[in-house]
Amino acid sequence: xxxxxxxxxxxxxxxxxxxxxxxxxxxxxxxxxxxxxxxxxxxxxxxxxxxxxxxxxxxxxxxxxxxxxxxxxxxxxxxxxxxxxxxxxxxxxxxxxxxxxxxxxxxxxxxxxxxxxxxxxxxxxxxxxxxxxxxxxxxxxxxxxxxxxxxxxxxxxxxxxxxxxxxxxxxxxxxxxxxxxxxxxxxxxxxxxxxxxxxxxxxxxxxxxxxxxxxxxxxxxxxxxxxxxxxxxxxxxxxxxxxxxxxxxxxxxxxxxxxxxxx
Numbered sequence: 001x002x003x004x005x006x007x008x009x010x011x012x013x014x015x016x017x018x019x020x021x022x023x024x025x026x027x028x029x030x031x032x033x034x035x036x037x038x039x040x041x042x043x044x045x046x047x048x049x050x051x052x053x054x055x056x057x058x059x060x061x062x063x064x065x066x067x068x069x070x071x072x073x074x075x076x077x078x079x080x081x082x083x084x085x086x087x088x089x090x091x092x093x094x095x096x097x098x099x100x101x102x103x104x105x106x107x108x109x110x111x112x113x114x115x116x117x118x119x120x121x122x123x124x125x126x127x128x129x130x131x132x133x134x135x136x137x138x139x140x141x142x143x144x145x146x147x148x149x150x151x152x153x154x155x156x157x158x159x160x161x162x163x164x165x166x167x168x169x170x171x172x173x174x175x176x177x178x179x180x181x182x183x184x185x186x187x188x189x190x191x192x193x194x195x196x197x198x199x200x201x202x203x204x205x206x207x208x209x210x211x212x213x214x215x216x217x218x219x220x221x222x223x224x225x226x227x228x229x230x231x232x233x234x235x236x237x238x239x240x241x242x243x244x245x246x247x248x249x250x251x252x253x254x255x256x257x258x259x260x261x262x263x
Contacts, residue, residue: 012040012068012122020066020090021182022142034132039124045115047071054097054111061097063123071119072194076112076202083203084111084157085150086175088194089119090184095146098126101133102147116199149178159250160204165257167204168214169250172224176243191240217259223249 013032016023023031045051052061054075067073067089075085075093087093093113096106124132132139156174160167175193179185185192197215201208215238218224223246225239240246249257 012042015068016040016066016122019068020092021184022066022092022139022146024183026136026138034128034135035124036128039128040122042068043121043123045071045073045119045121047115047118050112050114052094052097052113054113055106055108056110059097060099060103061094061126063094063125064092064098064129065094066092066122066124067119068122069120071115071117073119074114074116074199076114078110078112080205081202082157082205083199084154086153086195086199086203088179088184091178091182092146095143096150098129100126100130101143106147116196117194145181149181153178157203163257164204164206164210164214164262165217165249165260166252167206168200168211168218169246169252171200171203172238172240172246173250176240176246191243193238193240194236195238196236214260218246218249221245221259 013028013035016035017026017028017031018024051065051073065073067087069089071089073085073087073093074083076082077084085093095101096103096108133143153174156170156177159170161170172193175195176185176191179191179193197208197211200206200211204211206214215224215226219226223240223242225241227237227239
């Protein structure tokens, strides 16, 4: 579970303003009136450990998690063990389980939320978030967007057909849309994702071998670069080189993806 960091950043408030979508570009002195030092304590979420179970009957969270650095956070639906949400640094999670704003209307089946890799987060208390939301139209609009993006990500997953190239393209398109809207991507004109093969398999309901074959085909036609042999990437990074070409695969029928051998 979460553990307080022993070495917090010297100015975590500045880090929030520079790197996280919800607070990006806000005035530091104004924001300091709401976020106290107690609100700015870093926590470490350790890899492959649950953070909480979402959508339990009559159970809610007491704060919003802001992902600052490292790792990624996933949500796994049960009992199919399907990945239904992926949160990278700069994003937030937990808003669907807060008894506040759009979270009041959010209902779903129990879902395990966990840090797939060790991640650093800040947890903003519910009371502080409510004050910020009430006093800032900018935060209201950005907070609303989190709910919209989650719904649109689910829409992309619904378009993961049994045709493997289209399924993987749907997942990548969903992540591209999400990270672009949050202002996290692209960097240098290229979209890059920390995206292990087993996560792709569980999100698209494919076996890992099939996912690897699709990535190999996409790399051969230069849609992506799968950095599986790069030591610095830990074998999990995917660069999307041709987003428009990926879009064509996403909307393709079986006979239009020439590089996939199985029709």
